[in-house]
Amino acid sequence: MSEPQKVRIVAFLCRWCSYAGADLAGVNRTKYLPNVFPIKVPCSARMDPELVLKAFAEGADGVLLAGCHPGDCHYLRGNYKALRRYNLLKKFVTQMGIENDRLRLEWISASEGSRYAEVVNDMTSKVQKLGPLKWRREIAIEA
Amino acid sequence: MKIGVYVCHCGTNISGVVDVQKVTEYASSLPNVAVARDYKYMCSEPGQNLIIEDIKKFGLDGVVVAACSPTMHEPTFQAAVFRAGMNPYMFQMASIREHVSWVTQDPNEATEKAKRLIEAAVFRDALQAPLEKRRIPVGQAVLVVGGGIAGIEAALKVANAGKKVYLVEKSPSIGGHMAQFDKTFPTLDCSQCILTPKMVEVARNPNVELLDYSEVKNISGHVGDFKVTVVRKPRYVDSTKCTGCGICSTKCPGKAPDEFNLGMNKRKSIYVPFPQAVPLKAVIDRDSCLYFQKNICKVCIKFCSANAIDFDQKPVERTLGVGAIVLATGFKPFDAARAPEYGYGRFTNVITSLEFERMTSASGPTAGKIVLKDGKEPKSVAIIHCVGSRNVNNNVYCSKICCMQSLKHAHLLKEHVPGVTVYNFFIDLRAAGKGYEEFYRRVMEEGTIMVRGRPAYITDVPVDASEKGKLVLVAEDTVLSSVRRYPVDMVILSVGLEASDDAKDIARTFTCSRTADGFFLEKHPKLAPVATPTAGVFIAGACQGPKDIPESVAQAAGAAAEAMSIMVKGYFELDPYLARINEELCSGCGVCLNLCPYNALERDPQTGLSKVVEELCQGCGACVAGCPSNALDLDGFKTKQVEAEMEGILA
Numbered sequence: 076m077s078e079p080q081k082v083r084i085v086a087f088l089c090r091w092c093s094y095a096g097a098d099l100a101g102v103n104r105t106k107y108l109p110n111v112f113p114i115k116v117p118c119s120a121r122m123d124p125e126l127v128l129k130a131f132a133e134g135a136d137g138v139l140l141a142g143c144h145p146g147d148c149h150y151l152r153g154n155y156k157a158l159r160r161y162n163l164l165k166k167f168v169t170q171m172g173i174e175n176d177r178l179r180l181e182w183i184s185a186s187e188g189s190r191y192a193e194v195v196n197d198m199t200s201k202v203q204k205l206g207p208l209k210w211r212r213e214i215a216i217e218a
Numbered sequence: 219m220k221i222g223v224y225v226c227h228c229g230t231n232i233s234g235v236v237d238v239q240k241v242t243e244y245a246s247s248l249p250n251v252a253v254a255r256d257y258k259y260m261c262s263e264p265g266q267n268l269i270i271e272d273i274k275k276f277g278l279d280g281v282v283v284a285a286c287s288p289t290m291h292e293p294t295f296q297a298a299v300f301r302a303g304m305n306p307y308m309f310q311m312a313s314i315r316e317h318v319s320w321v322t323q324d325p326n327e328a329t330e331k332a333k334r335l336i337e338a339a340v341f342r343d344a345l346q347a348p349l350e351k352r353r354i355p356v357g358q359a360v361l362v363v364g365g366g367i368a369g370i371e372a373a374l375k376v377a378n379a380g381k382k383v384y385l386v387e388k389s390p391s392i393g394g395h396m397a398q399f400d401k402t403f404p405t406l407d408c409s410q411c412i413l414t415p416k417m418v419e420v421a422r423n424p425n426v427e428l429l430d431y432s433e434v435k436n437i438s439g440h441v442g443d444f445k446v447t448v449v450r451k452p453r454y455v456d457s458t459k460c461t462g463c464g465i466c467s468t469k470c471p472g473k474a475p476d477e478f479n480l481g482m483n484k485r486k487s488i489y490v491p492f493p494q495a496v497p498l499k500a501v502i503d504r505d506s507c508l509y510f511q512k513n514i515c516k517v518c519i520k521f522c523s524a525n526a527i528d529f530d531q532k533p534v535e536r537t538l539g540v541g542a543i544v545l546a547t548g549f550k551p552f553d554a555a556r557a558p559e560y561g562y563g564r565f566t567n568v569i570t571s572l573e574f575e576r577m578t579s580a581s582g583p584t585a586g587k588i589v590l591k592d593g594k595e596p597k598s599v600a601i602i603h604c605v606g607s608r609n610v611n612n613n614v615y616c617s618k619i620c621c622m623q624s625l626k627h628a629h630l631l632k633e634h635v636p637g638v639t640v641y642n643f644f645i646d647l648r649a650a651g652k653g654y655e656e657f658y659r660r661v662m663e664e665g666t667i668m669v670r671g672r673p674a675y676i677t678d679v680p681v682d683a684s685e686k687g688k689l690v691l692v693a694e695d696t697v698l699s700s701v702r703r704y705p706v707d708m709v710i711l712s713v714g715l716e717a718s719d720d721a722k723d724i725a726r727t728f729t730c731s732r733t734a735d736g737f738f739l740e741k742h743p744k745l746a747p748v749a750t751p752t753a754g755v756f757i758a759g760a761c762q763g764p765k766d767i768p769e770s771v772a773q774a775a776g777a778a779a780e781a782m783s784i785m786v787k788g789y790f791e792l793d794p795y796l797a798r799i800n801e802e803l804c805s806g807c808g809v810c811l812n813l814c815p816y817n818a819l820e821r822d823p824q825t826g827l828s829k830v831v832e833e834l835c836q837g838c839g840a841c842v843a844g845c846p847s848n849a850l851d852l853d854g855f856k857t858k859q860v861e862a863e864m865e866g867i868l869a
Contacts, residue, residue, distance in 0.1 A: 085864055098289055109318075109330070115288070118838040121840070185739055186731065
């Protein structure tokens with residue numbers, strides 16, 4: 076696989092549901108595209124919008140946020156907080172000229188290994204289509 | 219900063235896809251890395267010793283292991299570095315098995331991805347700081363939810379070890395499904411005879427407080443200190459006065475389908491659920507009671523010599539403090555009407571396996587007689603395996619107990635009805651278990667006809683005289699490769715096991731997850747089968763997945779041991795992930811106060827700034843992300859640590 080436009084997506088996975096879901100995809104030997112790199116966070120509510128912007132600035136072509144399904148949050152309501160922040164962030168990011176498909180929030184439970192793989196493949200192919208985000212270079216030029 | 223990087227081959231699990239040498243070489247070129255090695259099995263003792271020796275030799279102050287998921291072996295390596303005198307939180311893991319080698323097809327891509335994840339871990343490790351686990355005292359009581367055989371067993375094990383148990387059962391009597399069975403396979407012990415002594419024992423044990431007819435409303439706190447709110451539903455009978463004599467039942471004019479006998483007969487509106495019920499106390503069913511529905515009658519009051527009837531009873535709420543919780547909430551039998559091809563509900567002589575259990579029971583609706591709806595004995599009976607199991611339309615999984623249950627029913631039919639012809643329609647016969655295969659052999663020797671094939675449908679339309687008045691099963695005998703018609707008098711559908719209807723609510727109340735089929739998810743399928751991802755909450759019995767009685771009992775004992783090991787130790791160690799406030803940055807705006815789900819943030823009355831209450835903080839980080847002045851940070855998941863990980867990935 077020598078894609079000319081190889082993209083890198085940073086995935087922030089909550090440690091209770093989504094990280095375990097990603098583990099399950101591994102245990103089931105579900106093959107998926109290698110462009111998504113997981114970072115474990117305690118809860119989707121830990122995700123500071125600034126961290127997402129920082130990821131784009133550092134060169135990420137896409138950012139995936141994943142947490143427990145509504146109602147299943149280990150910390151009671153963390154995923155609702157994440158959803159509220161995400162909706163605002165999404166508006167902001169779009170206004171900054173970052174395409175819709177580059178930022179995504181998903182609910183992935185510990186039992187949804189196959190869903191994790193599906194989300195990874197779907198998001199990768201969409202971001203692949205958009206090509207690399209040239210934010211990093213632009214910011215570097217400005218600075 | 220000196221970091222050691224260790225890349226595991228995991229046999230060939232990792233090295234079969236990822237070029238381990240290349241990755242190790244790359245790791246040694248990273249900043250702060252003093253040593254990088256690869257090894258066949260890092261988790262083995264020689265692998266761990268490799269790390270320990272290097273820590274001493276190179277004076278390492280950080281260790282990164284690239285191997286399986288941290289869920290699997292992070293504690294192993296944390297313990298190893300601790301043995302070498304390093305703080306366990308200076309260890310970081312890169313998951314290059316679950317997240318790389320097992321899921322990536324192309325070896326080059328996999329090697330690249332492994333490099334990135336290791337770089338991320340090294341960058342992060344360089345910014346990690348030593349942390350100490352928090353010790354919290356553990357309350358010396360256990361809550362057991364569900365009074366079936368698993369719940370009873372777990373409660374007894376804990377109580378006999380001298381600890382307090384609250385056993386909560388939602389129905390008026392404990393016993394669960396096992397109380398409804400007639401015989402148990404493969405020994406043919408009478409189910410009631412082995413269960414009821416345990417029911418009595420658990421109710422009489424001074425360490426057990428039985429909360430019958432009660433449900434858990436909500437729960438707060440955490441392992442060691444759960445606060446559980448339990449609601450006891452009104453029986454409309456004073457349990458302290460009722461003697462269980464049953465006179466009220468005989469006099470009561472109201473009637474409703476008998477739940478215990480699956481609605482095969484009627485019970486009274488005031489009733490004792492079954493003769494061996496524990497507690498042996500009457501209960502009034504509001505929906506059919508003439509007093510509650512029409513404000514008339516009150517016959518029970520007149521005849522109760524103990525003056526136990528109390529129509530004014532209200533639900534009673536109680537809060538219990540417990541250190542650990544065992545969920546044993548059981549299963550629900552598959553609803554046979556969801557397999558319409560077998561005509562359950564249309565043909566009166568098509569019954570479920572559970573209805574057959576009640577029919578063969580001496581205390582059941584037919585007093586132990588196996589009869590058709592017209593009262594005659596059946597001359598031929600077909601038993602269909604895997605109803606609701608092992609098919610994509612209902613449940614994909616195997617319900618595990620139905621093969622043995624069907625064989626048991628075949629045996630009971632032969633025993634109760636001399637000369638009866640019994641067919642067993644099966645897909646595969648799964649008789650794995652101690653004495654199970656022997657029982658299968660015995661049933662075959664008794665003359666049960668085993669047909670390998672799943673019936674397509676059942677019809678009552680005859681094609682010749684021999685089928686007149688019969689139920690005709692149309693099935694392919696896959697051994698003969700021919701479709702045949704089997705006329706019989708009675709059909710027993712061996713229904714599978716499903717997650718109970720309230721499993722979803724229970725999972726939410728206790729914040730434990732469920733697998734796709736609805737059963738509770740264990741912490742690890744092999745190594746932690748009775749633990750859940752929520753510390754201090756354990757699962758036992760069929761709520762975790764289909765299982766038979768011996769397995770449920772064994773699992774219950776396991777769950778009890780887990781609960782005991784937390785309690786006896788006296789304390790529980792919590793993750794050291796705590797929110798911290800930088801007072802120089804905090805403006806006292808108070809945004810964080812409302813974000814915390816545990817009220818772990820409060821305003822310091824003197825300074826007006828926010829303050830973290832460490833005992834309450836669970837380390838979710840919601841406040842950190844919400845703080846507009848970046849005054850909050852989370853130990854173990856500091857912003858700069860997460861950023862470093864990100865930089866490593868994107869380097």
